[in-house]
Amino acid sequence: MSQAPQSNPSSTSPYSSPDVAVRAELSEIDASIRTSSVFFTVSAIFWLLIGTVFAVIAAYKAHEPSFMGGTEFTTFGRMRSAHLNAMALGWGNNIIFAVGLWIMARLCRSPVRHGGLLLIAGIFWNVGLTVGLAGIIWGDITSVEWLEIPRYATPLLAFSYALVGVWGIMAFHFRKGEHVYVSQWYILAALFWFPWLYVIAQIMIIWFPARGVVQSVTNWWFAHNVLGLWLTPMALATAYYVIPKVLGRPIYSYYLSVLGFWALALFYNWAGVHHLIGGPVPVWLISAGIVASVMMVIPVIVVGINHHMTVVGLHKEVWRSPTLRFVIFGAMSYTLASLIGSSMALRSVNEITHFTHFTVGHAHQGVYAFFTMIMFGGVYYMMPRLLKREWPSANLIRIHFWGCAIGISIMLIALHIAGWMQGLQMNDASIPFLEIVQMTMPWLKARSVSGIFLTVGHVAFAINFFWMLFAAGAYRTKQVPTLLTPTSEEGAA
């Protein structure tokens, strides 16, 4: 991306670079990281499907509590935790290791050395996670939010992560070229931040518990930063990489990129304590968290403007490209989710939304509508380049997109409305608690309906992916990139 702006902004081809040498170099890098990236993507999709099953069970249990209530292994607390960990650490981390590291390798413009390291890390990660999830369901759940995995599995995860981190530093060390692109800042920072957060949280909550509510403070410093300093930077790095690639147009403003990055780095990591507003923790700490949460408006608006100005005028291309259709959906969700999040940190709003389904809806807007949708887009872009094959079915991509887009929209609307009403009613002590529970029921049922749409989307995605991976049927000969609306030009996903 250090090259001059592409001369043909209407082209949707990522290989539009006139320089044959550049394309050959990228091709060589892709080949060097193919095995591990494919392995991580397969793992990620596997966990996505597992996590979806847990999600649907947990959602259904929320309004039919006796469903699968006969054994402790499927009780609500364990199912929702199995869902969270399968999605965050299974889907989220695997897809980051697949797409994020691939982008890092490409931007470092140097074929990957010791790709085997990544494969070992990947095996450890997935074995550790399997053990951890079995532990949660078996009853060794820690009941610490976002850290439910029992302590006998976490060293496996930490070891695996260390290998990934080492690889990331090596890839960066052997890079070619002076310029470091914005995606690399985000990925490099996230690779550094995540282990710090994880290790401190493990030590201070699980291994050597800190005194009293220091645990809760550490818990929310960690959990909110998993989103803010791990998932968010990786999704933004992906968006910053694929948007200009697909559109053949450089990012609108370098300076906005710089401002967005540093503002996020400075403010996001203070924001987590807003989960403890009104709680038994020092008030100045909460106030600092609220200030940081509101200051997050700066990086969010800046990134939003930067992305918007990059795609402005090319909306047809965005709609045509599977990659960008997902990525732009995610980028718009980022702006919306973050602005809602900033206002939720205000005490007067938080008094209503705290302890309600509103927060659950908000979390899904961040992790799903923003992060997951962008990573779907990243996979649609990456796979044809790794496998030198096109996506088999445009219809399956459409089903994937609409299943996810409609599903997540239903869920967000239902949970935000339910949560807001729940909060207002809980603050009015004249309304009996059970009446509030009854009031939320139709909305919780709507969430289960959203689960059907999301499941259909995920299954369509998985079918298309494995069809492509195993190159089954006659589609092998397909030469034209799979796009979602007709085009006279040649382009790629």
Added chain:
Amino acid sequence: MKNLPLLFCGIFFALAFSFSGIILSSNNMVGSLTRTTETLGEDGLPVEGDELFPRVMPGLAQQGKQVYIDLGCMYCHTQQVRRAGFGGDAERGWGPRASVPRDYITQDRVLLGTMRTGPDLMNVGGRPLNSDWHHLHLYNPQITSEGSNMPPFAFLYEVREIDGSPSVDALRFPPNSKYAPEAGYEVVPTRRAKALVEYLLSLKLDYSLPEAPIL
């Protein structure tokens, strides 16, 4: 960006800043708290001979907390009371005062929680609910709280044929309850159920602290 040392320093100090500001400083403030008496003497020290608070939880209740943890109760129940005037905690009778950091210092695992699908439990032991009620509620919440979406924890109970005289622990169902076992059978709590109820009954915010008196 070409200035790599600046990039690395920035990445490092960004998180170091919040790590020291949020984690280390709160560890400094809260880490030095100790148990104390309800009021302080004139010398500003705990009154000698008075009971120290918060209480240390008895052994069976500790085991019950482990059950509470491994069933994931905290994903629907908080253990924190917000001050009067902020939210409806006080009006709903969830506690006679706001909970403060010192209330949690004797706990190995703090379960503040962030979700109130069900009510707050900081002071559930202080409500007029006895162990009979808790056992029926855990066995099937519909018995005591019709329309609740709390899952049943019947797997913590054993349905067995009455052998001779009924067990003293057997659940006492309301008359004509459709959840009662067939004639000749009884429902008895397992050890885990007993421990869990003991834990719930031990959750009490019935004492003052110098910084948080019950008015």
